[in-house]
């Protein structure tokens with residue numbers, strides 16, 4: 300949608316004004332990885348009419364992890380282990396464990412609760428957690444988010460240096476693939492008519508959430524400057 304491109308363009312311009320925007324993208328990607336991974340574990344025992352939803356979610360989780368890894372490398376750090384290794388090692392604890400360690404930066408990041416931490420996320424998820432929704436809504440909002448992410452990264456290309464552009468191009472393709480796969484799953488689970496209704500609702504929520512991004516941006520900027528002061532002290 301044209302309006303999405305315009306919003307993504309503005310957002311991409313603003314976000315690249317922050318010197319640590321790659322670190323923010325890394326955190327977002329790792330958040331998506333955890334969400335997909337947990338959904339995959341839950342989706343394993345779903346009945347046949349859910350199709351390949353579990354496999355789609357697993358593939359997407361690994362792909363999101365590789366995106367986080369790319370942003371990590373661009374920021375000069377590295378995630379401790381491969382996505383597949385993490386998935387195997389921590390499978391039993393997937394539902395109560397969400398802390399990631401980055402090798403070189405000694406940075407640790409609590410992934411849990413992203414859907415209730417930021418105002419835009421609260422608005423998007425209607426003041427509920429992302430995983431409190433049923434499968435129809437989950438797949439619909441994931442589809443809407445992936446679609447916007449694809450749009451956003453495409454616009455981001457304009458503002459990043461060549462070394463980031465080069466790494467971002469394949470990620471853009473992946474986000475489109477995620478959107479297409481989720482769309483196919485949604486059709487399969489809900490049928491064409493209900494899927495259109497669900498997507499419409501989540502697109503509206505997306506626009507409401509986007510209106511709150513400036514508030515989160517200010518909070519993020521202030522949070523980081525407080526962190527800088529603490530580190531310097």
Ligand SMILES: [Fe+2]
Nearest residue numbers: 328362363366
């Ligand atoms: Fe991604």
Ligand SMILES: [Fe+2]
Nearest residue numbers: 363445474477
């Ligand atoms: Fe994605």
